Amino acid sequence: MITSLTAEKLTCVRGERTLFAGLSFHVAAGQALALEGANGAGKTSLLRLIAGFLAPRAGRLVLKTTQGQSDDNEERGRLIGWLGHQDGLKPQLTVMEQLIFFAALYGSAAGCDAALEEVGLARQKDFPCRYLSAGQKRRLALARLMISKRDLWLLDEPFAALDRDGQALMARQMTRHCGQGGLIIAATHEPLGLANASLQL
Amino acid sequence: MNILYRYANPREFMRLSGALLPFTAAAAVLAILAGLVMGFSVPPDYQQGMTVTIMFIHVPAAIVAEGTYALIAVLSLFSLVWRHPLSDVAARAAAPLGALFTALGLVTGSLWGRPMWGTYWVWDARLTSFLLLLFLYLGYMALWNAIEDEIRAARACAILALIGAVNLPIIVYSVEWWNTLHQGESIISGKLAPVFLWPLLVMMAGYGLLFLTLWMIRIRTEILNRRSRTLMLGGA
Amino acid sequence: MSAFTALLSRDLRLAARSGGGAALALGFFALVATLVPLGIGADLNLLSRVAGGVLWVAALLAALLSLDRLFQGDFEDGSLDVIALSPLPLESVSLAKILAHWLSTGLPLTVLSPLLALLFNLPASATLVLFVSLLIGTPAVSAVGAIGASLTLSLRRGGLILPLIVLPLLTPAVIFGAGSVAAKMDGMAPSGGLALLAAFAVAACLLSPFAAAGAVRLNLTN
Numbered sequence: 001m002i003t004s005l006t007a008e009k010l011t012c013v014r015g016e017r018t019l020f021a022g023l024s025f026h027v028a029a030g031q032a033l034a035l036e037g038a039n040g041a042g043k044t045s046l047l048r049l050i051a052g053f054l055a056p057r058a059g060r061l062v063l064k065t066t067q068g069q070s071d072d073n074e075e076r077g078r079l080i081g082w083l084g085h086q087d088g089l090k091p092q093l094t095v096m097e098q099l100i101f102f103a104a105l106y107g108s109a110a111g112c113d114a115a116l117e118e119v120g121l122a123r124q125k126d127f128p129c130r131y132l133s134a135g136q137k138r139r140l141a142l143a144r145l146m147i148s149k150r151d152l153w154l155l156d157e158p159f160a161a162l163d164r165d166g167q168a169l170m171a172r173q174m175t176r177h178c179g180q181g182g183l184i185i186a187a188t189h190e191p192l193g194l195a196n197a198s199l200q201l
Numbered sequence: 202m203n204i205l206y207r208y209a210n211p212r213e214f215m216r217l218s219g220a221l222l223p224f225t226a227a228a229a230v231l232a233i234l235a236g237l238v239m240g241f242s243v244p245p246d247y248q249q250g251m252t253v254t255i256m257f258i259h260v261p262a263a264i265v266a267e268g269t270y271a272l273i274a275v276l277s278l279f280s281l282v283w284r285h286p287l288s289d290v291a292a293r294a295a296a297p298l299g300a301l302f303t304a305l306g307l308v309t310g311s312l313w314g315r316p317m318w319g320t321y322w323v324w325d326a327r328l329t330s331f332l333l334l335l336f337l338y339l340g341y342m343a344l345w346n347a348i349e350d351e352i353r354a355a356r357a358c359a360i361l362a363l364i365g366a367v368n369l370p371i372i373v374y375s376v377e378w379w380n381t382l383h384q385g386e387s388i389i390s391g392k393l394a395p396v397f398l399w400p401l402l403v404m405m406a407g408y409g410l411l412f413l414t415l416w417m418i419r420i421r422t423e424i425l426n427r428r429s430r431t432l433m434l435g436g437a
Numbered sequence: 438m439s440a441f442t443a444l445l446s447r448d449l450r451l452a453a454r455s456g457g458g459a460a461l462a463l464g465f466f467a468l469v470a471t472l473v474p475l476g477i478g479a480d481l482n483l484l485s486r487v488a489g490g491v492l493w494v495a496a497l498l499a500a501l502l503s504l505d506r507l508f509q510g511d512f513e514d515g516s517l518d519v520i521a522l523s524p525l526p527l528e529s530v531s532l533a534k535i536l537a538h539w540l541s542t543g544l545p546l547t548v549l550s551p552l553l554a555l556l557f558n559l560p561a562s563a564t565l566v567l568f569v570s571l572l573i574g575t576p577a578v579s580a581v582g583a584i585g586a587s588l589t590l591s592l593r594r595g596g597l598i599l600p601l602i603v604l605p606l607l608t609p610a611v612i613f614g615a616g617s618v619a620a621k622m623d624g625m626a627p628s629g630g631l632a633l634l635a636a637f638a639v640a641a642c643l644l645s646p647f648a649a650a651g652a653v654r655l656n657l658t659n
Binding site: 333336337339340343344347348350353356357360361364365367368371372374375376378379382383 | 584588589591592594598601602604605606608609612613616619620630633637644648651652655656658659
C-alpha cells in the first residue's frame with residue numbers, strides 16, 4: 001500500500017533538449033496530481049520517468065509504502081497502473097480475451113466480467129477489438145487499469161477519445177480510486193474533475 | 202580507472218590526440234614503408250615464390266581486423282556497465298576501420314591464395330571466418346545508422362557487439378569443424394623463418410599505428426561534429 | 438493461469454489469427470525447397486548431397502520471416518509498456534515470446550522437413566538426422582532471432598537489418614545442423630555435430646532472454 005510519492009529535483013533530458021529541471025512534487029495516498037503544459041512540454045516523459053522506463057538525468061523519486069521506502073525503478077513499476085496514450089489492444093483478440101490476458105498477467109483473472117459491466121462493455125465482450133470505436137477501446141483500457149489493482153495510476157490524457165458518458169465514467173473511477181487510498185498522476189489538457197493539485201511543466 | 206575518466210573528457214582527449222597525431226601518423230608511414238622494403242628484400246619462398254610477400258600485407262590486416270572487434274567489444278562493455286562517455290564515440294569510430302581492414306584481409310588473402318589454388322576463393326577456414334567477421338561489422342554499422350536516437354543506438358550496438366564477441370569464438374570453431382568435415386583447402390601455415398618474422402612484426406606495428414591514427418582522427422571528427430551540432434541547436 | 442502462460446497463449450493465439458500463423462513460414466520453406474532444384478538441376482544424386490544444407494538454410498530463412506514482429510507489435514500499440522510493468526520480469530517475457538515463436542514457426546518447419554527431404558531424395562537415415570537437427574536447432578534460431586528482434590524493435594525498416602544482424606550469429610547452427618546430415622551421408626556418426634548443435638542451442642536459449650530483456654528496456658526509454 002503506497003503512502004506517498006515524492007519527486008526531488010527531477011531533471012529530464014531527451015536527446016539534446018532539457019525538458020524540465022529541478023522539478024519537485026509530492027503526492028500522498030488518496031491524492032491526485034494533474035500535469036499541465038503545452039504539447040511537447042514533457043508530460044509524457046515525466047510519466048514515463050515515474051514509471052521507470054526513463055532514468056532522470058538528476059534528482060530522484062522516493063516511494064513510501066507501508067513496508068518501507070525505496071527509490072528503485074523496478075519496485076516502483078510493480079505498483080503502477082499505466083494508461084498511456086495508446087490503448088495496448090490487439091485488433092485480433094476479443095474484448096474478453098484481451099481483458100483476461102491482462103488480468104492473468106497482473107495476477108488474477110477474477111473480476112473480468114464485473115469490470116466489463118462497470119465500463120459498459122458487457123454486451124461487446126465477444127467482439128474482436130477491431131470492431132470497437134475509439135471510445136470503447138479507451139473504456140476497455142480503463143477496465144484493464146481497474147482490474148490490475150495497482151495503487152499508483154499514471155494516466156496520459158485519460159479523457160481523450162471518450163464521449164460525455166465515458167468521461168463521467170472515467171472521473172467516477174478516478175474518484176473511487178483516490179477514495180480507496182490510491183494515487184493518481186495524470187497528464188491532461190482538461191480539468192480532472194477531482195480535487196487535485198496541479199503541476200505546470 | 203581515474204586515468205580513463207581523465208581522458209573521457211572530450212577536451213582532454215582532443216588535447217592529447219592533437220599532440221600524438223603527428224607522431225603516430227609519421228611512425229605509421231615509416232613503419233609500413235620499412236616493412237614493405239624488408240618484405241620485398243626477403244628471398245623468395247621456395248614453395249610460393251614472391252607471392253609470399255602478400256603475407257606481409259594480409260596477416261597484419263587480419264590481426265588488426267580481429268583486434269578491432271575485440272576493442273569494440275571492450276568499449277561496449279565500458280559503455281554499458283560503466284557508462285564511460287567517450288567509449289560510444291570510440292566504438293562507432295572504430296567500426297568502419299575494422300570493416301576496412303577485414304575487407305583488405307579478404308582481398309589480400311584471396312590474392313595470396315590465387316597462385317596456390319588457381320581460383321580467387323576457396324572456402325578456407327580462416328577466410329570464411331573472415332567473411333563472417335565482415336558481416337558482423339556490417340551489421341553493427343547498419344544498426345547504428347538505423348537507430349535515430351544517438352544514445353539508444355550506442356547502447357543497442359554495444360549489446361550487439363558483446364553478443365558478437367561471445368559468439369565469435371563459437372563461429373570460428375564451427376567454421377574449422379566444418380572445414381575438417383568437408384576437407385577444404387587451407388592457406389599454408391607453419392613455422393615462420395626469422396627472416397619472415399621481422400618484416401611481419403614491423404608491418405604489424407605499422408598497421409597498428411595506422412589504425413590508431415585513423416581512429417583518433419575519426420573520434421576527433423565526431424567530437425567536433427557534436428560540438429557544432431550543440432552550438433547550432435543551442436544558438437538557434 | 439500463470440502470467441507466463443497467459444503471455445504465451447496470447448502470442449500463440451495472435452500468431453494463429455494473423456495470416457494463418459505457420460502457413461507463411463511453411464509456404465516459404467516449401468517454395469525455396471522447390472526453387473533450388475529448379476536452379477541447380479534435377480540430378481537426384483546431387484540433390485541428396487546438398488539436401489542437408491539447402492533445407493537448413495531454407496528453414497532458417499523461413500523462421501526469420503516473422504521475427505521482426507516479435508516485440509514490434511507490442512511496442513507499437515503500447516502493450517509493451519503495460520507488459521513491462523506487470524509482475525512478469527522482462528526476461529520471462531522474452532522467454533515466453535521465444536517459446537511462442539518456436540512453437541508457431543520452428544516446430545512446424547521441423548515437422549514439414551521430412552516431406553521436403555523426399556523432394557531431394559534424401560535417404561531415410563539422413564532424413565531422421567535432418568529432423569532431429571532442426572528440432573534441436575530451431576529453438577536456437579528463435580532465441581538468437583529474439584535478440585535481433587529486440588534490438589530492432591523500434592525501427593520501421595528493421596525487417597531488413599534483422600537478418601543482417603542475426604544470420605552471422607546463427608552460422609554455427611547451420612554448420613552443425615547441416616554438417617550432421619552431411620556426416621551421416623558420408624557414413625560417419627552424426628552425433629558429434631548434433632551434440633555441438635545442442636550445446637549451441639542450450640547456450641542461446643539460456644543467454645538470449647537476458648540480452649533481449651536488456652534491449653527491450655533500452656527501447657522502452659523511447
